[in-house]
Each structure stands twice: as C-alpha cells, then as structure tokens.
Amino acid sequence: MRLNRHMFRIAATVVAGIGFASFGPTAGAQNEPRVQLEDLDVTVDAVGNARFVDKVTRSAMEWEQYKENYGGNPSLLKRDLQHHYSSTELRDISLTNDDMNRVSTLSWTGDATTEYIGNGQWEGRLPKGAKATKVSETLWEFTVSYPDEQGITQETFHIHLPKGTRGAEQAQNETGDPVLRYTLPDHTGSPLPWLAMLLGVLGVALLAAGFVLGPATPRSPGAAAH
Amino acid sequence: MARQVLRVSGVVLIAAAIAVGGAYLLTRPPPGRLTFNIETKPALMSAAYKVYGNRSAGDGRYWLSKVVIKNEGGSPVENVTTSFQIPGFVEWTNPRSYARILPGQTIVSLFYPRLPDSVATKTTTTTEHVELKVDYADRGGARHEETREMDFQLRGRNDLIYTTLPESEVLTVQDLYENTDLAAAFVTPDDPVIKYFVEQLESKAMGGTTVGAGADPKEIGRFMATVYAFEQLSGIVYAGTEGLPEKSGSSVTMIQKVRLPREVLLGGAGLCIELTALFASVAEAAGLDPVIFTTAKHAFPGIKINGDVVAFESTSVGLPGMGEKRTSFEDALKLGQQDKTIWMRGGNQDLGPRILMLDMHYLHHVSGIVPPELPDDPAARQKIDEILARLLSSDRRAQQAPAPRAAATRTASSAPGPAPAPPPAPAPEPSGDAGNRYADPNGFFTLSLPAGWHANPYPAARFRSLALEAFDAGSTMRVSVLVFPGVPSAENAFGQLRAYVASLGGQMKFSEQAPVNNRGRDYRQFYGGTRYPQGNSIDWVFYVRSFPQGTVMVSLAARQGQLVGVLPQLRQVFSTFDPGA
Numbered sequence: 001m002r003l004n005r006h007m008f009r010i011a012a013t014v015v016a017g018i019g020f021a022s023f024g025p026t027a028g029a030q031n032e033p034r035v036q037l038e039d040l041d042v043t044v045d046a047v048g049n050a051r052f053v054d055k056v057t058r059s060a061m062e063w064e065q066y067k068e069n070y071g072g073n074p075s076l077l078k079r080d081l082q083h084h085y086s087s088t089e090l091r092d093i094s095l096t097n098d099d100m101n102r103v104s105t106l107s108w109t110g111d112a113t114t115e116y117i118g119n120g121q122w123e124g125r126l127p128k129g130a131k132a133t134k135v136s137e138t139l140w141e142f143t144v145s146y147p148d149e150q151g152i153t154q155e156t157f158h159i160h161l162p163k164g165t166r167g168a169e170q171a172q173n174e175t176g177d178p179v180l181r182y183t184l185p186d187h188t189g190s191p192l193p194w195l196a197m198l199l200g201v202l203g204v205a206l207l208a209a210g211f212v213l214g215p216a217t218p219r220s221p222g223a224a225a226h
Numbered sequence: 227m228a229r230q231v232l233r234v235s236g237v238v239l240i241a242a243a244i245a246v247g248g249a250y251l252l253t254r255p256p257p258g259r260l261t262f263n264i265e266t267k268p269a270l271m272s273a274a275y276k277v278y279g280n281r282s283a284g285d286g287r288y289w290l291s292k293v294v295i296k297n298e299g300g301s302p303v304e305n306v307t308t309s310f311q312i313p314g315f316v317e318w319t320n321p322r323s324y325a326r327i328l329p330g331q332t333i334v335s336l337f338y339p340r341l342p343d344s345v346a347t348k349t350t351t352t353t354e355h356v357e358l359k360v361d362y363a364d365r366g367g368a369r370h371e372e373t374r375e376m377d378f379q380l381r382g383r384n385d386l387i388y389t390t391l392p393e394s395e396v397l398t399v400q401d402l403y404e405n406t407d408l409a410a411a412f413v414t415p416d417d418p419v420i421k422y423f424v425e426q427l428e429s430k431a432m433g434g435t436t437v438g439a440g441a442d443p444k445e446i447g448r449f450m451a452t453v454y455a456f457e458q459l460s461g462i463v464y465a466g467t468e469g470l471p472e473k474s475g476s477s478v479t480m481i482q483k484v485r486l487p488r489e490v491l492l493g494g495a496g497l498c499i500e501l502t503a504l505f506a507s508v509a510e511a512a513g514l515d516p517v518i519f520t521t522a523k524h525a526f527p528g529i530k531i532n533g534d535v536v537a538f539e540s541t542s543v544g545l546p547g548m549g550e551k552r553t554s555f556e557d558a559l560k561l562g563q564q565d566k567t568i569w570m571r572g573g574n575q576d577l578g579p580r581i582l583m584l585d586m587h588y589l590h591h592v593s594g595i596v597p598p599e600l601p602d603d604p605a606a607r608q609k610i611d612e613i614l615a616r617l618l619s620s621d622r623r624a625q626q627a628p629a630p631r632a633a634a635t636r637t638a639s640s641a642p643g644p645a646p647a648p649p650p651a652p653a654p655e656p657s658g659d660a661g662n663r664y665a666d667p668n669g670f671f672t673l674s675l676p677a678g679w680h681a682n683p684y685p686a687a688r689f690r691s692l693a694l695e696a697f698d699a700g701s702t703m704r705v706s707v708l709v710f711p712g713v714p715s716a717e718n719a720f721g722q723l724r725a726y727v728a729s730l731g732g733q734m735k736f737s738e739q740a741p742v743n744n745r746g747r748d749y750r751q752f753y754g755g756t757r758y759p760q761g762n763s764i765d766w767v768f769y770v771r772s773f774p775q776g777t778v779m780v781s782l783a784a785r786q787g788q789l790v791g792v793l794p795q796l797r798q799v800f801s802t803f804d805p806g807a
Contacts, residue, residue: 075395075397089332089334111296111334116326196250206235
C-alpha cells in the first residue's frame with residue numbers, strides 16, 4: 001500500500017511553477033506558511049487492489065497555481081503518480097475540478113497496493129512516520145505532514161480494508177518501513193474435494209468392516225440339520 | 227444383519243464420494259493463468275549507476291524493468307518467483323517470492339540493478355539486455371518457467387539524459403527535462419580529487435576558514451571568490467556548447483555530454499552545466515548548501531545562505547580564446563543575481579524557459595541521487611598543488627600592489643548575500659610548467675612531466691624519430707614525442723610511423739579532427755588507435771605540427787578503452803609542450 005506523498009513530490013517537481021515564495025526574505029516575511037489539507041480515501045479489495053480518492057481544497061491563490069500547473073495538461077498528474085507509485089500498477093485515473101469551490105478530486109486504482117505474504121496475511125506499505133489508528137476492524141486512519149517550499153501539507157488517510165478482515169495491526173517490514181498488516185481468509189479453495197475424499201474413506205472403511213468384522217448372522221443348529 | 231448394514235452404508239458413502247468428486251470436477255474453476263506486462267527503460271546513465279540500484283531513490287522511480295504479473299485464471303497460482311539479470315554486469319538476482327497469486331490479483335516486480343563500480347569508467351554507449359525469469363507452480367504442482375529479454379542502452383559516464391519520455395508524451399519544454407534530477411549525479415562532493423582540492427584551497431589559499439559552518443556570508447563569499455580565482459588562474463574557460471538532441475529508441479531523449487567536475491577542474495574548459503556542477507561540487511564538499519538553477523538553455527549555481535539563495539554565474543570565466551574578457555568575481559555575482567531574477571520570472575529568450583531548481587542536499591541525501599564512486603588520482607592532486615602554488619604567489623603580488631583593485635569593486639557589489647573578499651588577480655594564460663621539466667638531449671623540445679612519471683629518451687634504436695616515451699608507472703598513461711627532421715608534412719611522418727608499427731605487427735587507424743592551439747601554436751589533431759594481434763592495443767590522440775625544418779608529433783595514449791578518462795591529465799602534460807623554434 002504505497003500511500004505516499006505524491007502531492008508533495010509533485011509540488012517539489014514543479015517548484016519552478018508555483019511562485020518560489022520561499023526565496024527572498026521579503027516573501028518569506030510577509031506570508032505565513034500555508035497549511036494545505038488533503039483527504040485521501042483508500043479502499044482496498046480482497047485481492048490487494050485499491051481505489052484511491054484524493055480530495056484537495058485550495059485557497060484562491062493555490063487554485064490559480066494549481067490550474068496553471070496542471071490545468072492545460074492534467075495528464076502530468078498521471079505521470080507524477082506513476083513516478084511515485086512505482087510499485088503499483090495504476091489504472092482508471094480521473095480528475096474532476098470543482099472550480100466554484102476550488103476542490104479537485106483525483107482518483108485512481110492501484111493494483112498490487114497490498115501484497116499477499118502467505119497464510120492469509122496481507123501487507124501494505126505506509127508512508128514513513130505514519131502512526132495509524134484503528135477506528136474499526138476494517139477502518140484505519142492517520143495523518144502525515146510534509147514540508148514543501150510554501151508551507152506544510154497535511155494529508156489525512158482513511159484506509160478501508162476488505163470485509164472479513166481481522167487482526168489488522170501496524171508493523172514494520174524487513175527494511176524497517178511501516179506497514180499495515182491484516183488477515184483475510186482465503187476462500188478460493190473449494191471444500192468439495194475434501195468432502196469427496198472424506199466420504200470415500202468412510203465408505204471404504206465401512207465396506208471393509210462389513211466384510212472383515214465378525215461372521216455374518218449365525219445359523220441355528222436346527223436349520224443345519226435340514 | 228449388522229454386516230449387511232455396514233456393507234450397504236459403505237457402498238452408499240463411496241457412491242456419494244464419487245458424486246461429490248464428479249460435481250467438483252464439473253464445477254471447478256479453470257486453472258490459474260498468468261499474464262505479463264513488462265516495461266524497460268530505454269537507457270540508463272552510467273554516472274547514475276548507484277541511483278538505479280537504490281529502490282528508495284526518487285521514491286522508487288529509477289527502476290530499470292517493471293513486470294506486472296496478473297492471474298487472469300480462476301484458481302490461485304502458487305510459489306511464484308521473479309529474478310533478473312544483465313549479462314556481463316549483474317548476475318541473476320535473488321528470486322523475489324510470492325507465496326500465492328489469487329485469481330484477479332496483480333503483483334508488481336521491480337528491478338533495481340546493482341551495477342558494478344566499474345560502470346563509472348564506461349565512456350561509450352552500448353546496447354545491453356535485461357533478462358527476466360518467472361517461475362511458478364500450476365494446480366497440479368508442476369513447475370513452469372517463463373523468460374523474457376529486453377534491450378536497453380547503457381550510456382557512457384559523461385552522458386546526461388534529460389528525458390526518457392516517449393515522443394507521444396512530450397508536450398511542454400519541461401517535458402524535455404523531466405529526468406533532470408539525475409544531473410545531481412554529476413555533482414561529486416565526495417570525489418577524492420575534489421575533496422583534496424577543497425582541503426588545499428581552505429588551508430593554503432584561504433589560510434583556514436569557517437566556511438563549513440555555513441552561517442557567515444562574508445566567509446562564504448571569500449570561499450566562492452577563491453574558488454573563482456582558482457578557476458581563472460588554472461585557465462578554466464567556458465566552452466559554450468549546448469547538448470545535442472538525440473533520439474534513443476522510441477523516446478525523444480535530450481542527451482548532453484557532461485564531464486565530471488574533476489575532469490573540468492583539470493581539463494581547462496567546461497559547458498555551463500559542467501562549470502555549474504564543478505562549483506556545486508566544491509561548495510558541497512566545503513559543507514555549503516548549493517543549488518543548481520536550470521533553464522532550457524542554461525544552468526548556473528547558487529548557495530543557500532540564511533534562507534536566501536545567492537546565485538553565481540559560473541560561465542563568467544569567459545571565452546578568452548574568442549576575445550571575450552574575463553569577468554571579475556563581483557560581476558559574476560551580479561550576473562548570477564540577474565539570472566536568478568529572470569529565472570524566478572519564468573525565464574526569457576536568452577536563458578530559455580525556466581525548468582527546475584535542483585537542491586543538491588535534498589537530492590543527494592533525501593532523494594538518493596548520488597554520484598558515482600571515483601578513485602583517487604595522484605596526478606590530479608599534483609596539478610592542484612601546482613596551480614595553488616601559483617595562486618598563492620600571485621596573491622602575494624596582489625597584496626604588495628599599491629592599489630588593491632578588488633577593494634573598490636567589492637563596494638560596488640549589490641549582491642544581497644555575501645560580501646566577497648578580493649579575489650587574487652587572475653593569471654593571463656594557463657600554463658602547467660611547474661612539474662619536472664624535461665629537455666630533449668638534441669634540443670628539439672621541452673615539456674613538464676608529473677611526479678612519478680618516467681622519461682625514456684630515444685627508446686627505439688631502429689626508429690630514431692621516437693624522441694621520448696614518457697609514462698606513468700601507476701597507470702597506462704603514456705606521452706610520446708616524435709621528431710621527423712626534414713619531413714615536410716603530417717602525412718609523410720605518419721607514413722614512417724605506420725611502417726615502424728607494421729614492423730612490430732601492429733596496425734594504426736585514425737581520423738583527423740579539428741585543429742587545436744597549444745601555447746600559441748596550431749596543431750593538427752588525430753584520434754585513433756594502434757592494434758596489436760597479441761594484445762597491448764592502445765588508443766591515442768596525436769597532435770602534429772610541421773615546421774620548415776620538419777614535423778613534430780605528440781601522442782597522448784592509454785590502453786584501449788581507457789583514454790577518455792585520463793585524457794584531461796594527458797592534455798595537461800601536452801599543455802606544457804614547447805617545440806622551441
């Protein structure tokens with residue numbers, strides 16, 4: 001679950017295009033560092049794919065900068081996403097802009113967002129520094145902050161795990177990165193072969209018992225005289 | 227009766243088992259079926275070989291191959307492993323294991339090749355291929371193996387790839403520079419030569435400094451001025467050539483030949499990006515926080531100081547060979563500030579559209595865009611010592627002069643950051659005569675050899691035109707001087723040389739390049755090599771000058787494939803060559 005800071009990186013990549021406010025003591029002194037709030041909903045399905053919906057509300061100035069950077073070519077967002085979610089396969093990327101309320105909604109599906117690690121266990125990577133809180137068995141949330149050239153971006157993640165998930169916990173993988181680990185029983189196997197085998201074994205056992213265990217109904221001595 | 231019941235029950239259960247088994251066979255899902263989608267980058271930069279081996283670099287974006295495997299069948303596929311290799315460079319990687327791929331599940335396997343350090347010496351582009359092996363078990367437990375092969379270019383260490391986007395993806399000028407972060411691989415603060423240079427500069431030229439603390443703008447200015455003075459004194463000039471767009475596969479790839487900072491430091495000329503990378507390397511090695519501003523046509527460095535960035539025009543060392551005057555340090559600072567202002571406004575016609583500001587500390591220490599591993603070079607250290615010795619002597623002369631020129635220009639500086647100390651007066655022309663001077667016994671020429679070199683005068687009794695064979699015992703570098711009295715042209719001299727080489731079983735191949743000027747004299751320039759069937763083949767550059775009295779040739783040579791890396795040092799030796807009259 002590579003839920004990383006794509007917006008921060010995008011901002012860093014196009015730092016040239018967003019006002020350069022940090023340079024020069026004048027600009028730095030006049031403007032309070034802005035805090036940009038983002039909400040990212042991540043809905044994971046039973047095979048580790050996830051649907052991401054990233055909703056960002058911007059100030060008037062930020063909206064102008066955003067439109068300047070991406071307005072004419074929103075496919076740039078796709079390229080940036082692909083760079084920063086290398087370990088997933090992206091599809092169904094879409095962007096809607098609500099100009100009246102200065103809200104952009106970027107959504108995409110990331111295949112292989114979480115990975116099956118065996119014994120019914122799955123694992124998804126979290127951003128560095130994430131401390132996820134359990135809201136319910138299938139809902140986890142956390143907020144991470146990223147400094148950028150203009151201030152701070154605070155991104156709140158809402159992770160919806162598949163139905164039937166149990167035992168979810170935040171852990172560390174072998175490289176020390178934070179991960180969200182959960183158990184989802186594997187229902188892909190059919191019980192029919194096991195049932196057939198059980199019935200067959202029982203049948204053979206009973207049949208064998210019918211031939212082997214003890215004599216058939218004993219004959220009476222009188223009948224033997226005839 | 228009980229036995230009868232047992233028998234009948236057994237038969238019924240067996241019949242039920244057969245029925246259930248049959249039902250399973252009729253309704254069971256189809257087997258697992260894997261599909262593969264493989265993507266491979268069209269080219270890798272040798273200078274950034276460490277970056278490609280780091281799965282964390284650039285948030286993981288610098289993979290070589292990406293394999294997307296999807297199970298499009300109806301049953302799980304068990305025990306899937308993926309492995310990669312690049313024959314000749316990287317052996318089969320430890321298999322990456324996936325216990326099970328469920329129906330509809332996708333896995334992504336990325337290949338971050340750990341290329342060997344020797345790639346850093348690669349000077350040419352080759353086509354290599356990456357091999358992928360996928361191993362998995364089917365429903366019956368039988369193992370299957372799939373292999374694939376994909377080609378890619380491994381560019382030479384001096385190639386900077388600005389973009390690898392497919393042509394169809396390019397929309398804006400920024401798209402042509404989407405890979406520019408990797409320019410940070412050409413900033414080499416940990417290069418032993420650069421480190422040595424900074425240490426010597428700080429201790430000998432500056433008499434000690436607190437520049438590494440980074441808080442004192444005046445001290446930073448003094449450091450920058452000293453670096454600039456060194457560049458001017460050592461004869462470093464601007465070579466205003468731009469990168470040439472080159473197509474690579476289906477990608478539009480803007481590729482530029484960029485020498486490493488140590489090559490520029492000792493080689494005498496640099497493009498804007500090279501001079502900028504040199505300045506940034508030196509600054510970072512000194513503990514400063516450099517940045518590089520890039521536009522579509524230009525690059526210039528800056529230093530972060532107390533929340534501001536002081537820009538600097540590193541190409542102000544000028545084009546003296548084309549009649550351009552050298553610019554003072556103060557003016558270079560002013561020009562840098564002007565460039566920065568233009569950059570912040572989005573660029574202009576001269577500089578081109580703004581592209582990026584590369585923050586070296588962020589790229590090196592957070593993004594993982596690190597430079598290549600470079601070996602130490604004693605010859606380079608010696609050259610640095612020589613130039614510093616001259617820098618110090620001219621500094622003393624400047625101090626003894628009645629009216630310090632820079633004292634006036636410092637007050638004229640309007641740069642908001644550092645107030646630089648007066649730079650030492652630059653020397654009028656480059657020279658490297660401070661080594662061990664060798665004089666030909668017959669008085670035909672003189673030249674200086676670096677310490678540790680051996681001179682072997684007239685080594686071939688059968689070929690007396692070979693007047694000197696000088697070589698470095700620690701490498702394959704060799705400088706030869708051939709004198710042909712009475713031979714009127716390069717062609718005639720080469721004819722004699724060919725015959726001699728042929729008598730040794732060798733064969734020469736070469737082509738003529740643009741002429742060069744050395745110490746005020748024009749030389750014809752030839753690139754080529756001599757091949758011997760038994761090995762020991764060499765590559766060389768010949769500089770040839772014909773006089774009324776004859777022809778003299780100077781050969782700069784190294785073992786086949788090693789010349790480009792050492793050519794800057796060899797050219798330093800050639801820069802001391804004096805054929806006399």
